[in-house]
Amino acid sequence: MHADARRTASLSGILCLAALFVGGLYYVKWGPYYHRAFIAASQHSIGASIVSGTLATPPPPSLEAALGYAWAYGKSIWQAMVLGLLLGAGVQTLVPKDWLVRVFGSMKFSRVALAGLVSTSGMM
Secondary structure (H helix, E strand, O other): OHHHHHHHHHHHHHHHHHHHHHHHHHHHHHHHHHHHHHHHHHHHHOOOOOOOOOOOOOOOOOOOHHHHHHHHHHHHHHHHHHHHHHHHHHHHHHHHHHHHHHHHHOOOOOHHEEEEEEHHHHOO
16 A cells, blocks of 8 residues: 555544544533533432432342342443444554554653543543
8 A cells, every 4th residue: 555545544544533532422421421510510419329229228239239230330331331342443443553652652751641631531
């Protein structure tokens, strides 16, 4: 492949991944948390607990409680999990490995700080 064509393909892949990153994080995290902040400010609550629901105390430890929690947690994070899988696959296939090594592959403070800064956009 010609160098210019390869560079164009790499840039297109990175731009596609960036669009998935921004659009996906907005849909899965940023938008819902932005709206939830207004609810929390007006109601002084973020809603029912995933562990106890509307009960005053959590259920006693049991297999049923564990499975109920696992199911509720899975329902609440499945979109973020799918987005994470898509982003991970996208990084592996669309971003040139030598570029990743150049940007993040060093233990220099600036590179570690950059990696930390990039990761903060996906935190809760």
